[in-house]
Amino acid sequence: MSDLLERLRGRGWRMTAQRRVVAEVLDGDHVHLTADEVHARAVERLPEISRATVYNTLGELVTLGEILEVSTDRRAKRYDPNAHRPHQHLVCAQCGAIRDVHPQGNPLADLPDTERFGFTIAAVEVTYRGTCPNCAAA
Amino acid sequence: MSDLLERLRGRGWRMTAQRRVVAEVLDGDHVHLTADEVHARAVERLPEISRATVYNTLGELVTLGEILEVSTDRRAKRYDPNAHRPHQHLVCAQCGAIRDVHPQGNPLADLPDTERFGFTIAAVEVTYRGTCPNCAAA
DNA sequence: GCTTGACTTAGACAATGTCCATTGTAGGAT
DNA sequence: ATCCTACAATGGACATTGTCTAAGTCAAGC
Structure with a gap:
């Protein structure tokens, strides 16, 4: 996961506490959290993080190809950190x-x-x- | 499409103007309308039809297996009348x-x-x- | 032509996501 | 070490899609 932070820094990302927390929450295999779940877990570590920031950061990570957006049901989108191995x-x-x-x-x-x-x-x-x-x- | 109306009647459906209009709107090949699009087209034929009725009717048609729900994007669900041929x-x-x-x-x-x-x-x-x-x- | 229970309606509500004006801050420049 | 400034975060309003409910309406059987 620190790989991810390094990669992002290399791409010119400004490293903020909020972005770090979002990236940390999205670590591991078979992780498929909704934006609100990501927000809830991020709040545990950084209580003042806002929903908008979580949405923005997730959107940026998707654009960069670091995570995948998955719509398995009609409810919320889910985010899958396993972006580098097709599945x-x-x-x-x-x-x-x-x-x-x-x-x-x-x-x-x-x-x-x-x-x-x-x-x-x-x-x-x-x-x-x-x-x-x-x-x-x- | 009149086949569909017959089938529905045979299943004990009470035949109302609203249901008929929704079924008519969903006729044809390569039709993939959102619920709101169905509502908009239904209103053209039956101005006082409500959104709730369109949602209810679409849901019932899905349950009966007469149409398919499709989520190709993260926006609205779409409804596909081509339910009887796998695709x-x-x-x-x-x-x-x-x-x-x-x-x-x-x-x-x-x-x-x-x-x-x-x-x-x-x-x-x-x-x-x-x-x-x-x-x-x- | 009644009756009745299923159907429809309008609008409130809920869940998810987006936008924007303001405030804050990371990281380079001095 | 401090300052600057562009980029990021905030919070709250707003948008979209969908669900629910109470009250009114009507299709279909008698």
Whole structure:
């Protein structure tokens, strides 16, 4: 994670306590927090941080490609720090749990030219929806 | 589309002017309207129809499996009347245009058991993102 | 043509996100 | 070490999308 702070500094980011806290909150694997969850955790460390700053910082990190925006449900966007390894998401329809997964195969190859309608395709998102073991047991 | 009205009547739906109008608005291929767009078009035909009714009716149609809810961006949900033929979506990152597409292959097969973490998988959503010919030309 | 329960309405409310004017401050310049 | 200044943070208003409720309305069966 200090890597991240170093990279950001290298890109000319002004390093503030707020940005550091947001970056720290977004550390780890299988982390998929909403903006408000990020804000809540950031407030624990830096009580006076504002919502607007969290939103701004998340937006900047997305633009820089350091984190990913994920919309697995219709509620809040979630932010995924695992931006440097391509992956897809497995979502529990009941509890909303999210796992990163790494499918084989290439969905791009499954879309023939005749189905591209002249589009230039830049990315493919795949979301697997189902029931997690916890919810299946209940 | 009158098929749809017949099916709904057969399921015990009380047939009202409002429901008929919503169903009519959602007719055709490659239709992906937001709830507010549906409301706007419904108002043209039935000026006193309320937003709540449009939301309720769309929700009921989704529950009945007659239309699909699609979240291609983080903005409003869209409603896709093409619910009876499986398909995926191709989305223009610039203008938001949406095309239904029919890829080959089976993304489910691409997820090995070791990557399922005990989940029971019910559905797979695939969204191709890129630039449409119009936006590429501009 | 009644009755009744399902349907519709308007508007308040909720959740999430954006914007803006003001205040604060990181980091280079002196 | 201190000062400057552009960039960042703040907080609160606002926007968008969606949900809920109480009261009124009406489709369809009798």
